Amino acid sequence: MKKTHRIVLVLTAFFFLTSFLWAMGAKPASSAKDTVTVKKQAKADPVVVNIPTVKMDSAKAKNQKLPKLVDLGADKCIPCKMMAPILDKLKKDFAGKLEVVFIDVWKNADEGSKYKIRVIPTQIFYSPEGKELFRHEGFYSREDILAKWKELGFEFKQ
Numbered sequence: 779m780k781k782t783h784r785i786v787l788v789l790t791a792f793f794f795l796t797s798f799l800w801a802m803g804a805k806p807a808s809s810a811k812d813t814v815t816v817k818k819q820a821k822a823d824p825v826v827v828n829i830p831t832v833k834m835d836s837a838k839a840k841n842q843k844l845p846k847l848v849d850l851g852a853d854k855c856i857p858c859k860m861m862a863p864i865l866d867k868l869k870k871d872f873a874g875k876l877e878v879v880f881i882d883v884w885k886n887a888d889e890g891s892k893y894k895i896r897v898i899p900t901q902i903f904y905s906p907e908g909k910e911l912f913r914h915e916g917f918y919s920r921e922d923i924l925a926k927w928k929e930l931g932f933e934f935k936q
Contacts, residue, residue, distance in 0.1 A: 798888065847902070860917055
């Protein structure tokens with residue numbers, strides 16, 4: 779095999795492997811500001827565990843722990859535009875019971891990486907403690923959102 783053929787073959791394999799790992803969500807380790815470090819004392823050496831945190835956006839949310847729905851999309855995306863009135867109505871109807879957040883990942887590109895989204899819109903359901911409970915990609919109707927919350931143990935009634 780010629781030397782140039784080998785080089786092309788190696789570069790092609792590298793490209794496909796890198797693309798595959800990126801598509802599967804293999805990312806570099808999170809920075810320290812995005813994690814909470816918990817040290818557990820063992821008899822030999824301490825074990826350090828990095829736990830991702832969910833940053834609350836408002837002072838009210840920090841004081842009052844609520845279930846949280848984060849919708850990651852864009853103002854110009856058609857399914858995202860269809861989600862906007864649903865999110866606004868949920869925010870209004872369940873104020874004080876459910877936190878609803880929209881993040882435009884085209885205007886805030888770092889947020890898409892932070893939440894490891896692949897498609898917009900993506901809805902992420904969080905417990906009041908900040909634990910991710912469920913993730914959905916694509917348009918999600920109000921009825922489906924409320925049914926999912928109920929399935930997760932949170933029933934919202936108007």
